[in-house]
Amino acid sequence: MFKHILLPTDGTEASLKAARLTMELSKRLGARLTVLHVVPPIPRHRHRGDAAVAEKLDPIEANQQHAAECLNQIAELAATHEVVCNCSEVTDSAPYRAIVDFARQHECDLIVMGSHGKHGLERLVMGSQTHKVLLASHLPVLVCP
């Protein structure tokens, strides 16, 4: 049965729904939980461009802040459900690849994801990253609508 569950999160409502389901599943099965946030890399030419505008945050700092918010949100949810979880973040331009690689490297046996992306047209179909993980993964993937 599932011993180590990987929960990728991007801070969306779909991720949060998947997280609630994962907490319950993790508790019922006594499985370890790892939460993962994939940070998109900043193109080199943007490192200094936005810094010229005083009121804007450095994009790297903005990404790190968003990552911390996403992971803290899930960590708080885990605490309320009395589930122990580890939080991790990786940087990759292809989130689906980072998720699949992370799951393999850390010997996860289940990946849980939400099913709707946050971008316009993607909301009409299953999230593109979820779809790509389904195609690329050699592990079972639980997709929550």
Added chain:
Amino acid sequence: MFERILVLIDGSEASGRAVNLCMETAASLGSHVYALHVMSPLPTVDLLADYIEGNIHFTRLTSRAQALLDDAKRVGEAAGVVVSTEYTFDRRPDTVVVSRACARGCDLVVMPSTLAAHPQGFVRDVAQQVLLDGETPVLVCP
């Protein structure tokens, strides 16, 4: 959670793994399992020809379907899980899965990652349709 689980079976190796995973999960959670096998319907002309010949092909199809479901039931019973089964003919397995899951009150659908010998092609597309059409979580097993 997951009190009733629907598992879609197609006879492939991935389907066998999906059944094992489904029964393990059901045993851990105390769930009831509903095993479903969906076959492509024969074209009318072929069906008529088969009927004239004595339903040879139709009988072979339904016997195979029943054998697959009986295998799944045995795996379930060995794990202490109550399993009910059904086979049906439909060109769109995703609509059948959604309708049966709704009718049976299933709160999880388990399916293999490849749907063998079905015009719909990759089950990941079927999984996508099930997710779009229904409100039920789907566990896709490679």
